[in-house]
Amino acid sequence: MPLSHLSHRSRFAGALATAALAGVTALGGTAAYADTTVTNQPAATLPTPPVPANLPAAIEPLQPYVPQDSCDPADKPGVQAFANLLMATYKDSGSYGISTACIPGDVSEHHEGRAFDWKMSASNPGQVAEVNALLDWLLKPDAAGNQAAMARRFGIMYIIWDRKILGTYRLSDGWRAYSGVDPHTSHVHFSFSWAGAQKRTSYWTGTVAPVDYGPCKVEGLSFAPQDDGTPNPTACPRVTTSFGPMPAGAPAYLAALRTWSGVILRQGSSGPAVTAVQQAIGTTADGAFGPGTASALQAWQTKKGIPASGVTDVATWRALLGQPAPAPSPAPAPTPAPSTPPAPAPGTASTPMTEPRRDWQRPRPAPYASRPVHSRPAPPPLTAPAPALPPYIAGGPAALQPYSTTTLQVGSSGAPVVALQKALQVTADGAFGPQTQGAVQKFQSAHRINPTGIVDAVTWRALMRAALLDPYRTMTLQVGSTGPAVSALQQVVGAQPVDGQFGPATKAAVLAYQQSRGLPATGVVGLREWLALGA
Numbered sequence: 001m002p003l004s005h006l007s008h009r010s011r012f013a014g015a016l017a018t019a020a021l022a023g024v025t026a027l028g029g030t031a032a033y034a035d036t037t038v039t040n041q042p043a044a045t046l047p048t049p050p051v052p053a054n055l056p057a058a059i060e061p062l063q064p065y066v067p068q069d070s071c072d073p074a075d076k077p078g079v080q081a082f083a084n085l086l087m088a089t090y091k092d093s094g095s096y097g098i099s100t101a102c103i104p105g106d107v108s109e110h111h112e113g114r115a116f117d118w119k120m121s122a123s124n125p126g127q128v129a130e131v132n133a134l135l136d137w138l139l140k141p142d143a144a145g146n147q148a149a150m151a152r153r154f155g156i157m158y159i160i161w162d163r164k165i166l167g168t169y170r171l172s173d174g175w176r177a178y179s180g181v182d183p184h185t186s187h188v189h190f191s192f193s194w195a196g197a198q199k200r201t202s203y204w205t206g207t208v209a210p211v212d213y214g215p216c217k218v219e220g221l222s223f224a225p226q227d228d229g230t231p232n233p234t235a236c237p238r239v240t241t242s243f244g245p246m247p248a249g250a251p252a253y254l255a256a257l258r259t260w261s262g263v264i265l266r267q268g269s270s271g272p273a274v275t276a277v278q279q280a281i282g283t284t285a286d287g288a289f290g291p292g293t294a295s296a297l298q299a300w301q302t303k304k305g306i307p308a309s310g311v312t313d314v315a316t317w318r319a320l321l322g323q324p325a326p327a328p329s330p331a332p333a334p335t336p337a338p339s340t341p342p343a344p345a346p347g348t349a350s351t352p353m354t355e356p357r358r359d360w361q362r363p364r365p366a367p368y369a370s371r372p373v374h375s376r377p378a379p380p381p382l383t384a385p386a387p388a389l390p391p392y393i394a395g396g397p398a399a400l401q402p403y404s405t406t407t408l409q410v411g412s413s414g415a416p417v418v419a420l421q422k423a424l425q426v427t428a429d430g431a432f433g434p435q436t437q438g439a440v441q442k443f444q445s446a447h448r449i450n451p452t453g454i455v456d457a458v459t460w461r462a463l464m465r466a467a468l469l470d471p472y473r474t475m476t477l478q479v480g481s482t483g484p485a486v487s488a489l490q491q492v493v494g495a496q497p498v499d500g501q502f503g504p505a506t507k508a509a510v511l512a513y514q515q516s517r518g519l520p521a522t523g524v525v526g527l528r529e530w531l532a533l534g535a
Helices: 077-089 125-139 149-154 168-173 253-260 272-281 291-304 314-321 415-424 434-446 457-472 484-493 504-516 527-533
Strands: 115-119 156-161 164-167 187-192
Touching: 077 115, 077 187, 125 149, 125 156, 149 156, 156 168, 164 168, 253 272, 253 314, 272 291, 272 314, 291 314, 415 434, 415 457, 434 457, 457 484, 457 527, 484 504, 484 527, 504 527
Parallel strands: none
Antiparallel strands: 115 187, 156 164, 156 187
């Protein structure tokens, strides 16, 4: 079944035709990339990453497509190591980040920390040549004839670059046209298998890693638990959770509990998921999961007769939603893992149950087009543990505007640093030290900006935009809404007049924005739209 985002007629003329799985043109070597190469420098003269001496003769099978089912936006070690390897090999390259906070309605391996955006420009001839050299190295056969050999040893699941996509689960199709919202001309996107993300593949360990399908969703909940590092050799059943209509008289927070159900929340988590749980258990609903919330949750769990873990595990979510505990089923006999993974059977390992759904990943806010996005239609809603949302920016844009042309970094001091620190809610001592640098990097990563820790013009613009929108990002706006939240919305979607009244003109501007970013065209502004706009 073709992808929805690929089933539309490509907007780009001259897209690369499907590659044959034979000869030098297979699998994105330099010949297969001839339509995007704009340099005459041979790839053979360019560096490639080192090949470990302890690679085994056996190799990982071609990776199946394993979509995001959990919400765990923490950089996984294999992805971080791969990113470091590329940036060490190609000194002029950079990073647009690995993890992003989960967004309801968005599906992305970035939300599980198993995708990396390698900052390389398709308009830079030297960088195009370097990308081609790397892709040729990743995708060419090895001496034993194993196709895409190095990609398999890293656990790479798919790659997107310059309006094309290649998935190891559809390797025989070669490079296909990609027509998502972002053409991926500013970066190369790599998504990884769970084994690759957890750094268990043969490039890193010298031992072939079996296929790992990651954490599985359970019936009645929206999300799978976070990956605990234990390999899962069995494909997850595709679970579609439908809660039905809201019961009459149900509390307002029940809708949020349904949306966020299954997410593991614990001390340190924050955001609307935490707020909904706090409301349900009757404690202060401030959106911050601290010791008080943990104690209140443990007391609530004890009252409900479930283990008092202080964590929102599966049993706790079922109790919060009023679901009965499922009847126990007999444990299946354990299946020993093969010492060498077998070749995937047709329709299983090498063929995904569904095509990958490319990710939206915080669509590019206008007019500050500074960070890459991925277009992906959204099946189940998503959420986030810690943090559930990008860091909140305090104050307003007016406090930051006077310093927006001042570059700040470690060692800077004075009033611009104080304004920055207040916005980021760190100690406002006017000295740009490690704490401020860390807060800046956290903000940059959450907003798809290269996390340099340096506050440049791009970062100032993102900070001012976030400062404008952040106070309203938990609000839902629609026709009939009024007030400063509507005024802020009108400014960023270009609705006129900016009068704080959500009428037909504002709805039309919202619909146009949603359609331009691949979001459901509802005319209603919720968390997904606020984050897409840059909150």
